[in-house]
Amino acid sequence: MHHLFAALLAAGFALATGTAAAASNCKMLQIADWPVRPGRGIPVVDGAINGQKIGVLLDTGSGTSLIVRSSAERLGLSRQETRGLRVFGIGGETHAQATIVDEFSIGEVTRKNLPFMVAGERDLGKYLDVILGEDFFDQIDVEFDLGHNSVKLFQPKDCEGVSLAYWATQGASEVAMESFLNAGRRIVVQVQVNGQPMQALLDSGSHTSVLDKSTAGQLGITPDSPGVVASAKGGGVGAKSVEFWSAPLQSFTIGNETIRDTPIEFADLWKDATYTPTGSHLPRKVDGTPAVLLGADFLRAHRVLVAHSQRKVYFTYEGGPVFQTTGAPRPRNAPPAAENAKPSTSEK
Numbered sequence: 001m002h003h004l005f006a007a008l009l010a011a012g013f014a015l016a017t018g019t020a021a022a023a024s025n026c027k028m029l030q031i032a033d034w035p036v037r038p039g040r041g042i043p044v045v046d047g048a049i050n051g052q053k054i055g056v057l058l059d060t061g062s063g064t065s066l067i068v069r070s071s072a073e074r075l076g077l078s079r080q081e082t083r084g085l086r087v088f089g090i091g092g093e094t095h096a097q098a099t100i101v102d103e104f105s106i107g108e109v110t111r112k113n114l115p116f117m118v119a120g121e122r123d124l125g126k127y128l129d130v131i132l133g134e135d136f137f138d139q140i141d142v143e144f145d146l147g148h149n150s151v152k153l154f155q156p157k158d159c160e161g162v163s164l165a166y167w168a169t170q171g172a173s174e175v176a177m178e179s180f181l182n183a184g185r186r187i188v189v190q191v192q193v194n195g196q197p198m199q200a201l202l203d204s205g206s207h208t209s210v211l212d213k214s215t216a217g218q219l220g221i222t223p224d225s226p227g228v229v230a231s232a233k234g235g236g237v238g239a240k241s242v243e244f245w246s247a248p249l250q251s252f253t254i255g256n257e258t259i260r261d262t263p264i265e266f267a268d269l270w271k272d273a274t275y276t277p278t279g280s281h282l283p284r285k286v287d288g289t290p291a292v293l294l295g296a297d298f299l300r301a302h303r304v305l306v307a308h309s310q311r312k313v314y315f316t317y318e319g320g321p322v323f324q325t326t327g328a329p330r331p332r333n334a335p336p337a338a339e340n341a342k343p344s345t346s347e348k
Contacts, residue, residue, distance in 0.1 A: 025158040026156065026157070026158050026159035026162045026164075027156070027157045027158065027159075028141075028154045028155075028156055028157075028159070028164065028166055029154060029155045029156070029157055030152060030153070030154055031140060031153040031154060031155055032107050032108075032109075032152065032153045033150060033151075033152045033153075034058075034106075034107055034150070034151045034152070034153075035149060035150065036146060036149040036150060036151055037055070037149075038149050041207045041296055041297075041300075042057060042059075042204065042205055042206075042207055042296045043057070043058040043144065043146060043151055043204055043296065043299075044056065044057050044058070044127075044128060045058065045106065045107075045151065046106075047104070047105055047106040047107075047129075047130060048103075048104075048105040048106075049067075049075050049077075049101055049103070049104055049105075049129070049130070050075065050101065050102050050103050051103065052075055053127070054071065054075075054127065054129035054130055055127035055128045055129055055130070056106055056129070056130045056131075056132050057128055057130065057131050057132065057205055058132050058137075058142075058151055058204055058205075059131045059132060059133050059203070059204055059205030060133070060134055060137060060142075060187050060202050060203060060204045060205070060306070061133075061134075061186075061201055061202070061203025061204065061205045061206060061293065062131050062133035062134065062205060063133055063134050063135060063184065063185045063186060064117055064133050064135055065116065065117070065130070065131060065132050065133045065135055065136055066116060066117040066118060066119045066120065066130070066131050066133070067099065067101075067116045067117070067118050067129065067130050067131075068118075068119075068120040068128070068129055068130070068131070069095075069097075069118055069119060069120045070120070071128075071129035071130070072097075072099060072118045074129075075129070077099045077101065077118070078099060078100075079097040079098065079099045079118050080097060080098050080099070081097060081098075082096050082097060082098050082117075095119065096117055096118070096119045097117070097118040097119070098115065098116070098117060098118065099115070099116050099117075099118050100113055100114070100115055100116075101113075101114045101115075101116055104116075106132075116130075131205065134185045134186060134187065135185060137306070137308070138180075138185055138308055139308065140153050140154065140155060140308065141153070141154040141155070141156055141164065141305060141306065141307045141308055141309055142154075142305070142306050142308075143303070143304070143305045143306075144204065144299045144302075144303070144304045144305075144306075145303050146296070146299050146300045147300065147303065147318050147319075154305075155309075156307070156309045156310075159309065159310070160310075163314065164305055164307050164309075164310065164312075164314055165305055165314035165315075165316065167303060167316070168303075168314070168316050172314045172315060172316045173254070173255035173256050173257050173314070173315050173316065174255055174312050174313065174314045174315070175189045175190065175191075175254055175255040175312070175313050175315075176189065176190070176311060176312055177189055177306075177308075177311040177312060177313060178190075178199070179311065186201055186290075187201065187202040187306055187313070188200065188201055188202075188290055189202065189254065189294075189313055191252065191253060191254045191292060191294075192251070192252070192253040192254075193211065193215075193219060193249065193251075193252055193291075193292065194219050194249060194250045194251055195250075195251065196218075196219060198215060198290075198291040198292060199290040199291055199292070200254070200290055200291065200292035200293070200294045201290040201292070201293055201294065202294045202298075202306065202313065203293040203294060203295050203296075204295070204296055204299055205295075205296070206293050206295035206296060207295060207296055207297065207324075208265050208295050208296075208297050208323065208324050208325065209264055209265065209292065209293060209294050209295040209297055209298055209323050210244070210264070210265045210266060210267055210269060210292070210293045210295065211247075211264055211265065211266040211267075211291065211292055212266065212267070212268070212269050212270070212289065212290075212291050212292070213266050213267055213268040213269070214268070215266075215291040215292070216247065216266040221247045221266065223245050225247065227247065227248045228245050228246065228247045228248075229245065229246050230243070230244075230245055230246075231244040231245055231246050231265055231325055232244065242267050242268060242269060243267060243268070244265050244266070244267045245265065245266055245267070246263050246264070246265050246266075246325040247263065247264060247265075247266055248261065248262070248263055249261070249262050249263070249264050252264065252322075252323070254294075254315075255315070257315075257317065259322045259323070262321075262322065262323050263323060263325055264323045265323075265325055269289065269293070270289045297321070297322065297323055297324040298322055298323070300320065301317065301318060301319065301320050301321065301322045302315045302316060302317055302318055302322075303315065303316050303318050
């Protein structure tokens, strides 16, 4: 599959001079400013396939961009079977196919004859048709300003060693991303949960942040622990549903920001992400799954710049609860469930 960013950039993204960062030679060249549909909780923008309006989910948690199968059927796209390609996610395995889109548009850009994967065993909702994944974002810097319903794309120039959080006059928190060699095409950062270091995947496609159940168990958190309550079931691209619980955390730290006495959801996210290799009778579990999904609730409470160019994530707290449990999202500046659920910062 073509690299989506390279394909779309070649199709005519104009590089407009944007905001200068801290150093005089550093410039943030803005590629696009996409309006985000309000009230969705997750970042969805408008696009079109063959002239038909679609919703595009900006999903940093997906390594590969794809068209949802139910949408491919609605749009009348022809599909071909793929050999040797298996796709796993929350809810288990999904059957993968391939298609060629005659015309794909997002923002002001149109690209013809663009290859896409087709997958997904469930309808993700009205007007949510394409998942634009990290194979698109990993060659650019992306700013999530969901409080203002905006996602911006940048190409920094001469910005080595310079803070790229251009909006943060009082400074921004930052955390290093794992190297591509270790994390692959994923935005993985180090966090601490109840003082224990672990890896978190920045997943803009997840409504809420989620702790993996096995990791929760290592912290002494189970469905029977005091203060734990059952949440609604949920799922991903696979056909199966996953049970979620909400649990109280003593602390969650990312960069120099610490959130104390906050609820967070946990679930056995990867219980169905198993496969049986050819010639074997023993199922294996998909490896390399992070302990935490850092979801769109975190993004809504912050302004975040994912600087792939520097392998860093910059963020500032904008207000409201950092973590939410399953259900209708709270307004951005609604009071948190507990006063001490707001983050605190300390200088490094």
